[in-house]
Amino acid sequence: MASPTRPGPYMPRPPAVPEWLNTGDNGWQLAAATFVGLQSMPGLVVLYGSIVKKKWAVNSAFMALYAYASTLIVWVLVGFRMAFGDRLLPFWGKAGAALTEGFLVARASVPATAHYGKDGALESPRTEPFYPEASMVLFQFELAAITLVLLAGSLLGRMNIKAWMAFTPLWLLFSYTVCAFSLWGGGFLYQWGVIDYSGGYVIHLSSGIAGFTAAYWVGPRLKSDRERFSPNNILLMIAGGGLLWLGWAGFNGGAPYAPNITASIAVLNTNVSAAASLLTWTCLDVIFFGKPSVIGAVQGMMTGLVCITPGAGLVHTWAAILMGICGGSLPWFSMMILHKRSALLQKVDDTLAVFHTHAVAGLLGGFLTGLFALPDLTAVHTHIPGARGAFYGGGIAQVGKQIAGALFVVVWNVVATTVILLGVGLVVPLRMPDEQLKIGDDAAHGEEAYALWGDGERFDVTRHEGARGGAWGAAVVDEAMDHRLVGMGARGVTIQL
Numbered sequence: 001m002a003s004p005t006r007p008g009p010y011m012p013r014p015p016a017v018p019e020w021l022n023t024g025d026n027g028w029q030l031a032a033a034t035f036v037g038l039q040s041m042p043g044l045v046v047l048y049g050s051i052v053k054k055k056w057a058v059n060s061a062f063m064a065l066y067a068y069a070s071t072l073i074v075w076v077l078v079g080f081r082m083a084f085g086d087r088l089l090p091f092w093g094k095a096g097a098a099l100t101e102g103f104l105v106a107r108a109s110v111p112a113t114a115h116y117g118k119d120g121a122l123e124s125p126r127t128e129p130f131y132p133e134a135s136m137v138l139f140q141f142e143l144a145a146i147t148l149v150l151l152a153g154s155l156l157g158r159m160n161i162k163a164w165m166a167f168t169p170l171w172l173l174f175s176y177t178v179c180a181f182s183l184w185g186g187g188f189l190y191q192w193g194v195i196d197y198s199g200g201y202v203i204h205l206s207s208g209i210a211g212f213t214a215a216y217w218v219g220p221r222l223k224s225d226r227e228r229f230s231p232n233n234i235l236l237m238i239a240g241g242g243l244l245w246l247g248w249a250g251f252n253g254g255a256p257y258a259p260n261i262t263a264s265i266a267v268l269n270t271n272v273s274a275a276a277s278l279l280t281w282t283c284l285d286v287i288f289f290g291k292p293s294v295i296g297a298v299q300g301m302m303t304g305l306v307c308i309t310p311g312a313g314l315v316h317t318w319a320a321i322l323m324g325i326c327g328g329s330l331p332w333f334s335m336m337i338l339h340k341r342s343a344l345l346q347k348v349d350d351t352l353a354v355f356h357t358h359a360v361a362g363l364l365g366g367f368l369t370g371l372f373a374l375p376d377l378t379a380v381h382t383h384i385p386g387a388r389g390a391f392y393g394g395g396i397a398q399v400g401k402q403i404a405g406a407l408f409v410v411v412w413n414v415v416a417t418t419v420i421l422l423g424v425g426l427v428v429p430l431r432m433p434d435e436q437l438k439i440g441d442d443a444a445h446g447e448e449a450y451a452l453w454g455d456g457e458r459f460d461v462t463r464h465e466g467a468r469g470g471a472w473g474a475a476v477v478d479e480a481m482d483h484r485l486v487g488m489g490a491r492g493v494t495i496q497l
């Protein structure tokens with residue numbers, strides 16, 4: 001006797017799983033979005049909070065945290081459809097909310113990605129993944145959020161937190177959505193055939209150029225901070241960098257919108273390029289400075305990840321090794337050699353060298369993708385006829401498209417970032433006053449990262465009262481502590497953290 005049909009989610013084809021939905025595709029896209037989210041939260045939050053001077057740990061981590069949260073709200077209100085909705089302008093989509101059930105449970109699509117030939121005939125249909133729009137909104141939000149978090153790295157240690165709170169939603173709307181629509185959402189650069197597999201231009205070139213521009217307008221850190229800004233916790237910095245590296249599997253593996261062959265190749269190439277770049281950067285440090293730098297190794301890891309991103313799922317793995325070597329050497333040269341010889345680079349205080357690690361590496365990756373992109377894999381990913389690297393029949397034309405696409409991203413980010421910051425500066429100062437910069441976190445937030453004294457501060461036993469016992473008990477505890485510290489020779493010791 002046949003058992004009755006099970007109700008609810010155990011039905012053979014429940015109502016919540018329509019015919020077009022592929023549960024494997026949906027599961028991977030949600031997992032990929034989570035991986036990318038972990039890069040920001042807690043990856044870059046931990047990295048920023050540990051790579052800076054102790055007095056800026058809280059402020060730096062909070063800038064990343066705030067950018068992540070504010071991006072999500074703006075994204076679902078209007079941002080997503082400006083980047084991936086119907087065409088408004090050749091470089092911008094129509095604004096609209098991504099909040100209603102009817103929109104979010106429908107099959108995902110990027111309407112402007114339909115490609116038409118010169119005669120007006122449809123050559124390739126619009127992108128329509130096999131999962132609901134909600135999964136697309138979430139995944140693309142994570143990419144948008146990390147762009148702003150990366151941009152923050154240029155401004156750590158001096159930007160007025162209120163100015164940052166005003167800047168983040170404006171930059172998302174008027175800069176990020178333009179580049180995302182132009183290259184991914186079906187805009188003019190997408191239709192022209194510029195290749196940006198997973199954000200070498202949209203995310204990394206944008207964040208590097210916008211961060212550098214913002215650093216110019218905000219102004220520098222204190223001279224003492226620029227001269228000495230050593231990390232307060234290198235081990236946590238490595239942990240944050242590790243989350244960033246592993247999270248990149250979702251970054252590049254989720255770009256095809258499906259767990260297909262390009263996703264597999266992308267994840268492998270991502271790891272290979274990161275390793276090659278880290279080793280290259282480390283070897284250069286040993287050759288020129290005599291010892292390997294852990295901070296340098298993390299920077300090399302990052303430049304390798306950035307460099308492979310524009311072509312991660314489109315190139316041979318041997319090409320990924322070459323891109324990693326280039327990603328570990330040319331940004332190293334721009335940071336260690338060119339930076340010291342350029343008056344402009346010396347003047348602009350880019351705290352974490354985001355210009356070098358993201359703008360230079362992203363631009364380099366886009367150029368190399370124009371050389372190495374394989375026609376078969378590119379056809380799977382872009383659906384734009386004839387898109388391929390110069391070494392595989394694309395000729396100099398594809399390289400020219402890559403350079404022109406990068407130029408548009410650079411110019412737009414410089415102009416948009418400048419206009420936004422000048423506008424914000426009319427309402428609230430962009431830079432904290434010097435008196436607050438001398439204090440750091442306590443002045444900005446009334447909080448400190450560690451219950452320790454340091455940064456030139458003398459230990460004051462009167463500030464450390466006993467937790468119990470009232471005033472008499474506190475006096476006894478303080479006296480005992482005072483004697484112990486004197487016995488250890490600790491009175492007046494300066495601890496640099």
